[in-house]
Amino acid sequence: EADIYQTPRYLVIGTGKKITLECSQTMGHDKMYWYQQDPGMELHLIHYSYGVNSTEKGDLSSESTVSRIRTEHFPLTLESARPSHTSQYLCASSELKRGYTFGSGTRLTVV
Amino acid sequence: AQSVTQPDIHITVSEGASLELRCNYSYGATPYLFWYVQSPGQGLQLLLKYFSGDTLVQGIKGFEAEFKRSQSSFNLRKPSVHWSDAAEYFCAVVYPSGGSNYKLTFGKGTLLTVNP
Numbered sequence: 001e002a003d004i005y006q007t008p009r010y011l012v013i014g015t016g017k018k019i020t021l022e023c024s025q026t027m028g029h030d031k032m033y034w035y036q037q038d039p040g041m042e043l044h045l046i047h048y049s050y051g052v053n054s055t056e057k058g059d060l061s062s063e064s065t066v067s068r069i070r071t072e073h074f075p076l077t078l079e080s081a082r083p084s085h086t087s088q089y090l091c092a093s094s095e096l097k098r099g100y101t102f103g104s105g106t107r108l109t110v111v
Numbered sequence: 112a113q114s115v116t117q118p119d120i121h122i123t124v125s126e127g128a129s130l131e132l133r134c135n136y137s138y139g140a141t142p143y144l145f146w147y148v149q150s151p152g153q154g155l156q157l158l159l160k161y162f163s164g165d166t167l168v169q170g171i172k173g174f175e176a177e178f179k180r181s182q183s184s185f186n187l188r189k190p191s192v193h194w195s196d197a198a199e200y201f202c203a204v205v206y207p208s209g210g211s212n213y214k215l216t217f218g219k220g221t222l223l224t225v226n227p
Binding site for chain 2: 006031033035040041042043045048050058088090092094099100101102103104105107
């Protein structure tokens with residue numbers, strides 16, 4: 001049973017729409033992360049959080065934003081989706097240095 | 112800057128053959144090392160991890176990896192590959208990003224194809 005949940009699993013949306021990708025974890029982890037991955041490509045960190053009310057930009061510049069109001073919830077928002085945002089978005093959480101747990105991902109297609 | 116290198120983009124092996132996937136890292140101190148596997152369209156599953164101690168670590172699905180400090184390597188091995196092992200494999204390293212915080216850095220991945 002997954003301890004970190006991402007919804008939706010797949011999303012096809014039109015250009016200019018606002019979208020929010022949900023990520024929730026039940027492990028009480030302080031640290032959470034968003035990675036972006038194009039098909040067959042490497043993962044790039046776009047956002048991370050080390051706790052409530054803490055968010056930082058990752059290594060890859062992204063037009064998305066994140067919030068961390070509750071420990072278990074780390075949503076990612078795109079105010080105006082564009083075809084260049086088409087990708088897979090993976091959420092992860094971790095505790096200390098004991099490894100990261102990943103969600104199943106959201107595959108976003110912007111048409 | 113710290114980095115993780117997976118020299119092989121794509122490897123093809125026959126079912127039943129042995130497998131070794133290479134991973135090299137660039138980091139001054141002792142890193143925390145991970146191997147993840149990703150099936151098509153899926154998230155990442157942790158295969159194994161190394162923090163300290165015995166340099167040969169056992170993971171799930173019959174995988175093992177050996178940490179070699181002198182070579183800055185953490186290669187993944189499996190004695191006999193099964194068709195279900197076909198997937199993308201990512202090596203990752205944790206390096207500190209300030210205080211007690213840290214981030215995971217991934218290699219570019221190695222795609223494994225298994226021939227019947």
